Amino acid sequence: MKLAGQMTASDIAAAKAALPAAFGTSPWRRLQRWLFGALALAWFVTLLVWFDITPARLAHGMSGVWVILRLMVPPSPGAQWLDILHGLGESVAMAFLGTFAAAVLALPLGLLGARNVVANVLAHLSLRRLYDGLRGMDQLIWALAFVRAVGLGPLAGVLAIAAAEVAVLAKLYAEAIENADPRQPEAVLAAGGTKLLAIRFGLLPQVLPVMIAQVLYAFESNTRSAAVLGVVGAGGIGLQIAERIKVRYWNEVAFIILLILATVAIIDVLSSRIRRRLIQAP
């Protein structure tokens, strides 16, 4: 090994030939990077032009946001605070009922979608694709459809939450069931039990805690989304927010947002407590 001062130009050239990567990126790589950067920049500029995003519009909007933020302080419940509380209760109730209905309905669907229960590959794949596809439809689309179908009010919200959550829970259930230990249902079958008994005594006790934990997660996320379903008329506190934004009572809007945040935080804490208990329980 030579010291740096003793290296000749030919040594360096030899090293460069042997280890090109140690002497910086090759021109080809550098060109690639430049091209990629240029492409990304072109995409970005195209979008800015397409969506008409100009500094003037941004500045104008920002000043509007600033005005709104100033009007939000101090948050105040306003005169109709009873309506707000009622809306909040309605939202939580919608989330609870909708999640419960979805949790029950998803049980048979989850079993059907699990490979170790229904062994048919075609049925398995097509069902799982169906669950995935239905997940692509946002809850708010369901809500809007149910509002047209059963009328304004919380019932539409409950049905929307249930419909949107069934596919999600069915998929999660199916995954949990597939991850279960196969030896316990096998033991039930070997002892002369039917397939149904094997599911009931070999499979369900294993996966029930996991399922309940998933349902609790779903409940948490649904309390969040139930807060906005009212925007399209499906009941709950979203209606209160939308109304107050329409008439620009920004301090009441701020109050409602804070109230939702507090409620969601409380429900998160409660549900994580229950979840922890479930996982500890034998």
Place this chain on the structure above:
Amino acid sequence: MTPANPFEQRYRRRQRARRREALLWSGVLVLALLASARMSEVSPSALLAGLPRACQYFANLVPDLRWRQLADGPQTEGSVAYWFYRIDIWLWLLLQTSQMAALATLLGAALAMLLCFPASANLAPNRATYLVFRRLLELFRSVPDLVYALILVWAFGVGPLAGILAIALHTVGALGKLFAEAVENAEMGAWDGVRAAGGTWAQAVRYAILPQVAPNFLSYVLLRFEINVRGATVIGFVGAGGIGQELYTVISFSYYQEISAIVVLIIVTVSLIDVLSERLRSLAMGMVLR
């Protein structure tokens, strides 16, 4: 009759205790269900009246397709082309929706990159900074993007800009938290090395932490992009651009065939993007293993 066997006795006592607990919890569940049914005006009679109407509604959505005319042009009733007669406009709107989601994800990710380092316990200069930045991210995260959109439509006017900013704001909080958690799990040896060699905080973040967490970040960004595409399809309900505005119109006017056509297109687009981003994610994860 009491069994003499102490084991049997204990078993029965436990059995009784478990049954009591199960009864208690089911009681709580039933009470909560009744209370929320009352609160949300759901009753057996309301369900009986509503469910048939809902079924009727969804039955109306089934497209009127006829086998003989299936492959005919958009002028013939019963053909696929007739069902999707506005497909050019819808595809354009879907492209717009996906690009809104992409721009919003990029914007949100860029801001989250700035906020996540002071919000991770191992890099924050002091505990106060850590707590402040964590709370800030929580605040961004806990307001749904639709609420942001409602407010921003007032400030920025109707159109995609309000939707992009709304999704971006929510994304900052959601990604910021995930980013910070990834940073907290990073190996700190490289950090100590850069700091010991005289590097500043920013240099240490750039050369010691960022290379470790970049694949993780990329995978989170792609996951968030999938979620944001879904969100962008409905953000138009409040006037913030994308396919949502069109969907809102056709649902409001009960144009059943159009509703099902747009929903099918949305589901196909979202699934395609999911598959694509999953590929990219496994590619990003492969970069770590190499």
